[in-house]
Amino acid sequence: MTDFALLVPGGRGQLGADVTAHAEAAGAGFVHAPGSAELDVTDAEAVADAVSSLAATARDAGLRPVVINTAAYTAVDAAETDEARALEVNGDGPRNLAVACAEQRVRLLHVSTDYVFPGDATSPYEPDDATGPRSAYGRTKLAGERAVLDSGAEAWVVRTSWVYGAVGSNFVKTMVKLESQRDKLSVVGDQVGCPTWSADLARGLLELAARADGPRQRVLHAAGGSETTWCGLARAVFEELGADPNRVSACTTADFPRPAPRPAYSVLSPRAWQDAGLRPLRPWREALAAAFAECGEALRS
Template structure:
């Protein structure tokens, strides 16, 4: 049994669903994981009511209230022509949550992204490295980070990358679908990052939520261990499917242009996470095997 109660905006999405399922399995005293239709984080009044209700329910039960924000506008390419809406969700939404959490003395964990960095590094990004987003999505996520950190709330920003899971659409599911449809595929081989299983990230966030005293560093990175390219990731997915990975060939970013430029290198260092006494997320390849063992049918759909 955990000693905290949770509100998880974005609770019907890929990460939110894993957070709520794992928290309930661990015996959390109270878990409310609304989807965006139930709790729109851009609605300040609705957010204030939800956080106030969490604080009251938790403290009446002798529990610590915690908000883990898994709600986000994640359509990276669409954000290039829809930045105003992306900013509402990724910037104004976290600001609303942080203000309510500050008012009611509720801990806030806010999930962010590798896209706040320029993507031109040659070694893993540390939380303190200079941010310089090159996309609308990255700019809006950075605005959300700053709103949270400037709010006065007891809050932590946790950046992650290349997330996949059993709920919703993601790269792993796309590769599984294409494996069944095509004899050969080409996948970008000159973009490098850290594939992250949403369940592993959820466990890490719940470990942070359970800390009676949070780490002093307020920006942390939690992503799958190691690094690979999208090409390497795709080959690993084929291996888990029992398919021949040589059916996949690498291509360059220039061969596959997208409206939003993708970072060439967005590996996130977990050093600060581990120095804070938190359990590192497992190596990405090990996690992928575990994800297929647990959710193979969902990942193939």
């Protein structure tokens, strides 16, 4: 992995922090991981400067420049009333990066989401299945995908789902907190997806980044293996805490209304990822156990 230089916009966030840590541990030749305060992806001039600097650094060091975009507006419910701002970050931001990468001949990996799909499927979504987001967040992420793919840059869109990790807030951390606060808990049991540990996703993105020849398929899916419901994930978290999973009962989506509609089914097929010769992410339950073993203290914080 020492043969490339890496720029990670959103590098202080949940996924960006893991991409940075694993890249540095693997001996990447150069890693710059600015947070949003340091690099605002909606600022086209700042993005152009950052990508130009990456390209120059890589050229001087004999490295291959790669951008992994983990910057995103991820407040799904807030986006329903703040879609303009979400579109700036999730749509305009990726466009700025893609334009700059095309100009500098820098490879771009852009992270997207299962929310670009309508959630009415009955079998795992393939990358070329019809999209149809039902939320503002999903619409803005789809806009970002299209901007990247239409830019002419050497770019790949990697969709993932139900991400949790050691940095920031997420569903797993919320369940850990609630386990200590409530005797019983009701969690939605009629939404199905693929929990994804951010560390596993980071490793997958870096494997793709390190490929001298990128896959022909420009949209790929990388998510935890197998599937479960939010209730199933919550029960598994309780198991990892040594608590009784039967304290968690299933409720319906209608029982727990949210401002933004959630996909009822958002399982992502790993077929294109595997066909590209990339290692599939491990099964979600195995990954959750590994996450608690490796960063349990952070998940409990």
